Amino acid sequence: MRKGSYTYLTDEQWEERIRRFDAIARSCTLCPRNCHIDRWNDERGFCGAPGHLFISSIFPHHGEEPPISGSGGSGTVFFSYCTLKCCFCQNWQLSHEAEGRSYTPEELADKMLGLQGQGCHNINLVTATHFLPWVLRAVRLAAAGGLSVPLVYNCGGYEHASIIALLSGIIDIYLPDMKYGDNQAATRFSRTANYRTFNRTSLREMFRQTGPLTVDDDGVARRGLCIRHLVLPEGLAASAKVVQFLTSVFDPADISVSLMAQYRPLYRAGEFPELSRMITSDEYECAKKEFVDAGFPGFYQELDTIDGRFVIDFSKRKEEALTGDDT
Numbered sequence: 001m002r003k004g005s006y007t008y009l010t011d012e013q014w015e016e017r018i019r020r021f022d023a024i025a026r027s028c029t030l031c032p033r034n035c036h037i038d039r040w041n042d043e044r045g046f047c048g049a050p051g052h053l054f055i056s057s058i059f060p061h062h063g064e065e066p067p068i069s070g071s072g073g074s075g076t077v078f079f080s081y082c083t084l085k086c087c088f089c090q091n092w093q094l095s096h097e098a099e100g101r102s103y104t105p106e107e108l109a110d111k112m113l114g115l116q117g118q119g120c121h122n123i124n125l126v127t128a129t130h131f132l133p134w135v136l137r138a139v140r141l142a143a144a145g146g147l148s149v150p151l152v153y154n155c156g157g158y159e160h161a162s163i164i165a166l167l168s169g170i171i172d173i174y175l176p177d178m179k180y181g182d183n184q185a186a187t188r189f190s191r192t193a194n195y196r197t198f199n200r201t202s203l204r205e206m207f208r209q210t211g212p213l214t215v216d217d218d219g220v221a222r223r224g225l226c227i228r229h230l231v232l233p234e235g236l237a238a239s240a241k242v243v244q245f246l247t248s249v250f251d252p253a254d255i256s257v258s259l260m261a262q263y264r265p266l267y268r269a270g271e272f273p274e275l276s277r278m279i280t281s282d283e284y285e286c287a288k289k290e291f292v293d294a295g296f297p298g299f300y301q302e303l304d305t306i307d308g309r310f311v312i313d314f315s316k317r318k319e320e321a322l323t324g325d326d327t
Contacts, residue, residue, distance in 0.1 A: 001224050003148040006170045014140045017249040021133040029131050031083040032198045049081040049130045056080045056100035058111045060120050065258050065299045067221035075115030076088055076124040079131055084156045085191040092267035105134055109141035117151050121220045159193055161203035174206035174225045183242025213256040231287045234274050239287040243294050257291055257298035257326040
């Protein structure tokens with residue numbers, strides 16, 4: 001079985017990579033908000049994150065895409081806070097309300113090793129961008145302790161390509177969102193006027209590093225890129241424009257797509273009339289047809305199978321974490 005890319009880094013390579021991330025965090029440009037605050041002095045920018053790891057939940061997740069969850073689950077680390085402020089966020093308890101607690105890199109390393117010991121196929125880092133200097137320390141410690149499963153970088157897709165480039169040789173599988181095909185909806189619903197530009201350049205870098213999604217004989221992902229796209233009511237995600245971009249840059253046969261029908265009007269979505277309902281079957285089938293007709297392989301949810309499994313109550317997960325039962 002192929003070991004995670006990070007297991008091949010030398011001590012010198014680890015030290016150089018961590019040094020560069022530390023420098024970036026001292027005038028923080030870890031994400032495109034470019035707040036230029038000193039994270040090491042615990043200054044807080046747009047995302048609100050402190051100058052140390054803050055994590056909501058850590059557990060084997062069986063609800064990800066089939067190659068990510070497999071039979072043993074995905075060892076998922078849900079980081080608190082977020083660089084996006086999506087009004088409809090499914091994980092609003094941690095992204096907007098900072099559910100969770102502080103961790104040291106040593107504690108996170110132990111949790112990662114525990115997930116591997118439970119049979120998880122990978123370590124799935126969910127919205128980790130704003131904590132990368134500390135995450136890399138944890139991964140290095142875990143690797144020294146025997147961690148070898150692939151690392152998944154599960155993100156909202158609002159990234160600097162230069163930051164993604166610094167993760168080359170560390171991340172094995174990229175699982176980013178393409179939330180929007182234009183910036184109008186991104187501005188209104190996620191408080192970012194430049195989402196599309198950064199999303200597209202970072203996706204190019206992710207693919208450059210890892211290429212198409214590849215799986216082992218058991219159908220479990222080992223390396224590559226899989227792009228998530230959540231269908232929104234009234235075509236607000238501009239799915240056709242997402243397809244147009246992807247087909248203009250990539251061979252569709254090389255891009256695995258996860259088209260999601262699980263939108264629910266959570267958090268503050270009800271404040272926007274166009275977001276205050278679930279999607280219709282016609283809306284989903286219209287978006288699905290765009291991707292299927294373009295030739296994208298991947299994973300297509302069926303609207304009539306969507307249930308509560310896709311919404312996690314992180315307040316309960318927080319209670320488990322505080323009692324030590326999250327892994």
